[in-house]
Amino acid sequence: MYGDLALQLVTASHRSTLSTTPQLPLPKYALPLILSICLETRQLGTSITSAAESHGQVSLSQDHALVCGLTVQHLAARRNKRCLLAYLHNRVTGIKERWWDAGGGLAYLNSDSDAPDLRSALSPQELDFLRGYNNLMLDYKTDFLDVLDLTASIERPPGEIMVDVRAVRDAGEVVLEGGERIDFRKGERFRLARSGVERLIVQGFLEEV
Amino acid sequence: MSSFFQEPDSDDEIPQLPPELPPLHPVASSSRASSSRPSITQDSFLSRLEATASPRPGIRTDHEDGIGEEMEEEEEEDEYELEEGEVRRLGKAWSRERGTGGILAWEGELVDSLMDKLEQQQKLVDTLKSDPDTSEEEHFKLVLVQTEMERVKYLIRSYVRCRLHKIEKYSYHIILTPSLHSLLSGAELSHAQRYTELLHTHYSHSVLDSLPEWLRKMDDTYGDGLSMVTKPNPNLPVLIYCTRDCGEITLDSGEQAALAKGSTHLVKYRLVETFVLSGQVEVL
Numbered sequence: 001m002y003g004d005l006a007l008q009l010v011t012a013s014h015r016s017t018l019s020t021t022p023q024l025p026l027p028k029y030a031l032p033l034i035l036s037i038c039l040e041t042r043q044l045g046t047s048i049t050s051a052a053e054s055h056g057q058v059s060l061s062q063d064h065a066l067v068c069g070l071t072v073q074h075l076a077a078r079r080n081k082r083c084l085l086a087y088l089h090n091r092v093t094g095i096k097e098r099w100w101d102a103g104g105g106l107a108y109l110n111s112d113s114d115a116p117d118l119r120s121a122l123s124p125q126e127l128d129f130l131r132g133y134n135n136l137m138l139d140y141k142t143d144f145l146d147v148l149d150l151t152a153s154i155e156r157p158p159g160e161i162m163v164d165v166r167a168v169r170d171a172g173e174v175v176l177e178g179g180e181r182i183d184f185r186k187g188e189r190f191r192l193a194r195s196g197v198e199r200l201i202v203q204g205f206l207e208e209v
Numbered sequence: 210m211s212s213f214f215q216e217p218d219s220d221d222e223i224p225q226l227p228p229e230l231p232p233l234h235p236v237a238s239s240s241r242a243s244s245s246r247p248s249i250t251q252d253s254f255l256s257r258l259e260a261t262a263s264p265r266p267g268i269r270t271d272h273e274d275g276i277g278e279e280m281e282e283e284e285e286e287d288e289y290e291l292e293e294g295e296v297r298r299l300g301k302a303w304s305r306e307r308g309t310g311g312i313l314a315w316e317g318e319l320v321d322s323l324m325d326k327l328e329q330q331q332k333l334v335d336t337l338k339s340d341p342d343t344s345e346e347e348h349f350k351l352v353l354v355q356t357e358m359e360r361v362k363y364l365i366r367s368y369v370r371c372r373l374h375k376i377e378k379y380s381y382h383i384i385l386t387p388s389l390h391s392l393l394s395g396a397e398l399s400h401a402q403r404y405t406e407l408l409h410t411h412y413s414h415s416v417l418d419s420l421p422e423w424l425r426k427m428d429d430t431y432g433d434g435l436s437m438v439t440k441p442n443p444n445l446p447v448l449i450y451c452t453r454d455c456g457e458i459t460l461d462s463g464e465q466a467a468l469a470k471g472s473t474h475l476v477k478y479r480l481v482e483t484f485v486l487s488g489q490v491e492v493l
Binding site: 035 | 328352355365369400404423424431
């Protein structure tokens with residue numbers, strides 16, 4: 001049946017909350033399915049065009065079976081397009097969410113260090129999108145950067161300015177706001193200004209105690 | 210009034226000094242009173258802040274707007290129809306932005322002026338922090354000031370990001386509707402444009418280019434009247450608090466509902482949009 005594949009694509013994407021839950025790995029881009037949906041849509045397109053060409057304007061209004069068939073094909077093609085875009089949109093939302101969750105660190109998202117290996121789950125086009133989005137946001141946030149970092153967490157309003165942290169893994173030497181240098185080695189504990197180390201907490205190098 | 214501030218949501222998020230701080234304060238000063246320095250009153254601290262950092266004349270007022278007014282406001286909470294501080298105004302703008310689905314005007318002046326003040330405040334704090342004459346008590350007060358600054362920063366950040374989220378969601382609609390352009394800041398408008406381009410390029414490269422030509426458009430309307438351009442839904446409910454009497458509105462069922470001063474309602478945004486924009490009601 002026309003549209004079965006597209007239905008399969010959207011139901012899978014709708015049922016799984018994976019793509020919008022940043023803690024879980026993003027499902028792999030369903031390339032084979034998408035290609036076959038595109039193929040189906042193209043075939044529908046050709047069949048509609050050739051049918052319309054071989055019959056003239058006159059017979060279209062008289063031949064009910066033909067009109068009916070064309071309508072069905074037409075609707076199926078449109079529906080396919082809609083399903084494809086819904087799938088992509090859902091993933092774009094998930095990708096953006098992951099970007100924000102990582103505090104806007106593209107390099108961090110792309111690194112293989114972490115379990116959710118985003119890079120391999122994305123299509124080349126999505127990688128381009130992510131890079132483009134990153135540039136866009138960099139441009140936007142430079143206006144604010146003198147005073148505040150837009151990409152810091154907004155989960156809850158800050159209560160204290162200092163925070164106790166423990167280094168979860170080696171982060172090497174980091175230069176903090178006031179020019180201090182700190183060598184974060186795994187297992188060590190520090191008491192630091194939250195605003196300075198917020199990003200390291202977000203990216204999982206440090207852990208609040 | 211009291212009902213407004215006891216809303217569980219807004220209580221914690223409205224940026225005032227954290228509620229636990231005022232009781233801490235006397236304790237701290239009494240414990241420090243035993244130290245060799247005489248305890249210093251609020252006023253002299255303010256004047257010290259001023260004295261340390263001012264060859265510049267404007268600083269005193271700026272400082273008062275930023276933090277001094279906050280402290281006064283804490284006391285005057287009950288009569289909050291009085292002149293509103295900028296932080297409070299941003300707080301309202303922020304909850305309005307978060308509570309409604311539509312695109313609202315960008316509070317550019319407010320954000321800019323707060324950002325300027327934050328920057329100056331940061332300089333003051335830095336100067337005082339490195340000044341060896343600063344007493345322990347003053348250091349304690351500096352911590353309060355810094356905490357307050359962090360909270361204001363949080364507010365701006367959250368406000369800006371909430372707007373960005375909406376703008377990205379409705380970016381194509383914004384581009385297609387010139388009347389909305391005046392509501393956005395320049396940076397936001399260009400962000401909307403570039404984001405739309407980026408998104409459409411992504412869609413085209415991913416699937417649309419391999420579809421038949423008549424299916425490649427991004428602004429189609431489907432047979433059931435559903436458009437590809439996402440628009441804000443004016444029927445989403447908003448929770449509002451009336452700061453003054455707003456007369457009556459007619460609900461969809463034909464019933465009349467009075468928006469009396471001090472009452473809280475959950476209604477469709479479409480019905481109260483004019484009141485929200487004019488500031489007669491607050492969004493919670």
